[in-house]
Amino acid sequence: MLWSASSPIAAVALFALAVLPSALAQTVTCGSGQLCPESAPCCSQYGECGIGAYCLGGCNPKYSFAVDSCAPQPICVNGNYTFPNLNSLEPNTKYLGDSSQTSFVYSGYTYQSNGDLLIAMPNQTTGTVIATSSYVWYGKVDVVMKSSRGQGVVTAFILFSDVQDEIDYEFVGSDLGTVQSNFYYQGILDWFNEQNISLSDTYANWHTYTVDWQEDYIQWIVDGQVGRTLYKNSTYNATSGEYDFPQTPSRVQLSIWPGGLASNAPGTIAWAGGLIDWDSPDIQQYGYDYALIQSVNVECYSPPSFATQSGGKSYRYVNRNGTQESVIITDDDTVLGSFDDSGLDMSSGILSSTSATSATSTQSIPNVSMVSSSGASTASATTTSVPTVPGGNGGADLQRGDSSSSSSSQSIPDASMVSESTTQSSTQASSTTSSSGAITTPSTGSGTGNRSTTSSLPSAASTSSGGSGFSQGGSASANAGAVVSPTSGALALLVALIFGFLIL
Numbered sequence: 374m375l376w377s378a379s380s381p382i383a384a385v386a387l388f389a390l391a392v393l394p395s396a397l398a399q400t401v402t403c404g405s406g407q408l409c410p411e412s413a414p415c416c417s418q419y420g421e422c423g424i425g426a427y428c429l430g431g432c433n434p435k436y437s438f439a440v441d442s443c444a445p446q447p448i449c450v451n452g453n454y455t456f457p458n459l460n461s462l463e464p465n466t467k468y469l470g471d472s473s474q475t476s477f478v479y480s481g482y483t484y485q486s487n488g489d490l491l492i493a494m495p496n497q498t499t500g501t502v503i504a505t506s507s508y509v510w511y512g513k514v515d516v517v518m519k520s521s522r523g524q525g526v527v528t529a530f531i532l533f534s535d536v537q538d539e540i541d542y543e544f545v546g547s548d549l550g551t552v553q554s555n556f557y558y559q560g561i562l563d564w565f566n567e568q569n570i571s572l573s574d575t576y577a578n579w580h581t582y583t584v585d586w587q588e589d590y591i592q593w594i595v596d597g598q599v600g601r602t603l604y605k606n607s608t609y610n611a612t613s614g615e616y617d618f619p620q621t622p623s624r625v626q627l628s629i630w631p632g633g634l635a636s637n638a639p640g641t642i643a644w645a646g647g648l649i650d651w652d653s654p655d656i657q658q659y660g661y662d663y664a665l666i667q668s669v670n671v672e673c674y675s676p677p678s679f680a681t682q683s684g685g686k687s688y689r690y691v692n693r694n695g696t697q698e699s700v701i702i703t704d705d706d707t708v709l710g711s712f713d714d715s716g717l718d719m720s721s722g723i724l725s726s727t728s729a730t731s732a733t734s735t736q737s738i739p740n741v742s743m744v745s746s747s748g749a750s751t752a753s754a755t756t757t758s759v760p761t762v763p764g765g766n767g768g769a770d771l772q773r774g775d776s777s778s779s780s781s782s783q784s785i786p787d788a789s790m791v792s793e794s795t796t797q798s799s800t801q802a803s804s805t806t807s808s809s810g811a812i813t814t815p816s817t818g819s820g821t822g823n824r825s826t827t828s829s830l831p832s833a834a835s836t837s838s839g840g841s842g843f844s845q846g847g848s849a850s851a852n853a854g855a856v857v858s859p860t861s862g863a864l865a866l867l868v869a870l871i872f873g874f875l876i877l
Contacts, residue, residue, distance in 0.1 A: 403436040414438035414715050418537065425712030429470050430478070430504060430624055432716075433535055434690040434699075435559075443535065444716045445687035445705040446622055447472035447507040449673035456490040456666065459483060462503065470708040472506035479503040482661065492629050493661040494526070496651050500630040508534075508622035508688060510700070511674040515583045516627070517667040520544035520552075522576040525633020525642070525649030528664040530582055531626050536560075536695035538619035540591060542582050545632070546662075547646030549574045552582070554593040554601045558608070558617035559695050570600035579667060588677060588697075591619070620697040622688045625671065629664050676702060 401422040403409045409422035415438075416422055418431035422438075432443035447470070454461055454476055462483060463475035481501025482493040494500035509532060520528040526546035533539050537560030543553040552575060555567045572580060572595055583594035593601040608618040631637075632645025642648060655662050676682070677697055684704025692699050710720035 403433075405436070408436055409438045409442070411438050414442035414717055416442075418533075418535070424715050425709065426465070426468075428709065428715040429468070430506075431533075431535055433537070435536055435693045435695050439717065440690050440693060442716050443690070444470055444709060444719065445689045445703060445707045446535065447707045448685060448687055448702065449509045449512060449622075450507045450671070451673050452476065452669075452671050454669040454671075455488065456485055456668075457488050459485050459490070462490075463506075468506070469710075469712070472707065475506050477503045478506055486665075488667075490666040491663050492627060492666065493663045494521070494629045494631065495661040496656050499634070500628060502626060502628040502630070504533075504624045504626040505669075505671070506624075508624055509586070509671060509673060510622040510676050510688060510697075511586050511588055513583065513585045513670075513672040513674070514625050515581055515668075515670040516542075516625075517579055517581050518627075519577070519579055519665040520546070520549070520575040521629050521655075521662045521664045522546045522549055523650055523653040523655065523662055524646045525631055526629065526653070526662045527632035527645055528629050529627070532584060532586065532619070532623035533626055534619070534621040534623040535690075536621050538621045538623060540584050540586060540619050540623070542584075542593065544575050544664075545644070545646050546576075549576050551575075552580075552595065552600075556591065556603060556619055558619060561617065563617075568601050570595055572596070586619070587674070588620075615696065621695065621700060625669065627664075627666060629662060 401410060401413050402420050403416035403422050404420050409416050413422035413424060413427075415424060415427035416433045416436035417427045418433060420436075421427070428442060428444045430446070434440045434443050437443055450472070461476040462479050463477070465478050465480045468475065468478045479502065482495060482498070483501060483503065484491040484493060490503075492501040492503065514532065516530050518528075518530065521544070523546040528544040528546070530542040531539055537557065539555075539557040539560075541553070541555040541557075543555060545551070545553065550573070551569045551571055553567055553569055557563065557566065570593065581596050583592075583597075585592040585594060589605045591603045592599050603618075605616050605618045608616045610617050631649045633642050633647055633649035635642075635648060637645075650656075653662060679698070681701040684702060686704045687702070687707050689701050689703050689705060690699045691701055706719060708719070709715075714721055
């Protein structure tokens with residue numbers, strides 16, 4: 374039918390359009406001095422409140438509605454992980470907290486090539502991140518890997534806790550003879566913590582990167598040689614009366630992301646070696662920048678002797694202090710019944726959901742804001758076209774981590790974080806999940822290397838198994854695993870309603 378601005382239908386449509394901006398700007402934030410509301414009780418690592426995946430890995434108990442809003446964390450498990458296939462990885466669109474069913478959770482672009490895991494950052498996307506499904510509370514982690522290369526491209530292997538304790542290896546693609554070591558305590562951004570370790574070409578050569586994390590010290594070890602040691606006693610803060618030392622259960626995370634994204638802070642871009650080159654040799658040849666992971670090995674150490682233990686299944690925080698004294702070991706379950714649940718009620722969503730993969734609101738999707746590297750992104754990667762993988766031929770030795778759907782959301786520009794979810798059938802859309810999704814980096818200033826000490830290590834072939842990792846730094850910037858806007862679902866719904874009115 375034809376309509377005019379004076380018709381009732383037009384009035385409804387115009388009203389919907391008028392309220393759209395305010396209706397779509399309902400993100401509830403959390404952080405210092407601001408807790409999440411009971412309706413969205415979980416504070417994600419990106420400072421946003423929600424349910425579902427917000428309450429899984431990365432849920433910060435310090436700023437959630439209640440400390441137990443966050444689901445318990447799966448306890449440390451010894452493991453040596455290699456990648457003859459991608460069976461050990463589960464997309465963050467499906468993970469509900471059962472670490473016994475998967476070793477890693479990922480968002481973005483993952484491939485298997487010649488027995489190695491390849492994490493990719495296609496042109497005009499914000500990359501990939503994988504994270505262990507279980508946590509480490511002191512232990513030794515080895516990662517055998519090759520970094521990405523190129524100006525503005527960053528690879529990372531880190532241990533990262535829900536209260537934002539962090540132990541880092543970071544690789545800046547414009548400096549392949551250096552790996553940066555760093556640490557943070559509860560997300561406090563101290564740029565003077567960085568130290569460099571020199572080694573042979575990190576892109577061309579396999580190296581074993583080790584974090585040996587003890588209660589009283591941390592060692593960064595490359596190819597069996599200690600590159601740096603940090604003693605807890607050296608981190609004492611006389612003002613707070615605390616040790617600014619990573620000390621809480623952490624996930625092992627690996628990532629590739631664009632530190633040189635034009636929208637990042639100038640200091641971050643400078644630290645990353647400059648603006649990213651979307652026409653790099655690897656993008657020209659393969660369609661993406663990439664890093665290779667050969668193996669990940671996790672050795673769990675005993676928890677602190679003072680830790681309260683009433684089981685052996687999960688870690689929980691009992692107060693908002695965020696220190697190791699805040700953590701207990703329990704037999705509490707770690708699995709949400711659905712993406713409509715939280716730690717306050719782990720199974721209420723089962724009653725209103727036919728399956729764990731039923732569609733949910735964007736409130737259960739952490740950090741879902743559109744990320745664009747230079748305005749509108751034009752690149753897309755579909756499951757129907759198999760890319761060329763370094764060392765692979767596109768045949769049987771190449772597998773995609775997101776190949777289960779012929780209509781993956783990877784065909785949507787900047788939508789890698791919701792792979793296998795929103796573009797599946799409308800009656801069986803997988804819920805987007807996991808706060809292990811995107812990554813952040815501190816806005817480091819120029820010349821951080823000038824404040825770093827350097828120790829040289831000779832070239833050595835990697836022999837031990839190794840791992841995973843990625844950089845966070847505690848601030849919400851430069852997200853890895855490009856993501857879809859949290860308002861996109863609401864926008865689509867309103868547009869559909871308006872269109873429906875108009876054709877009546």
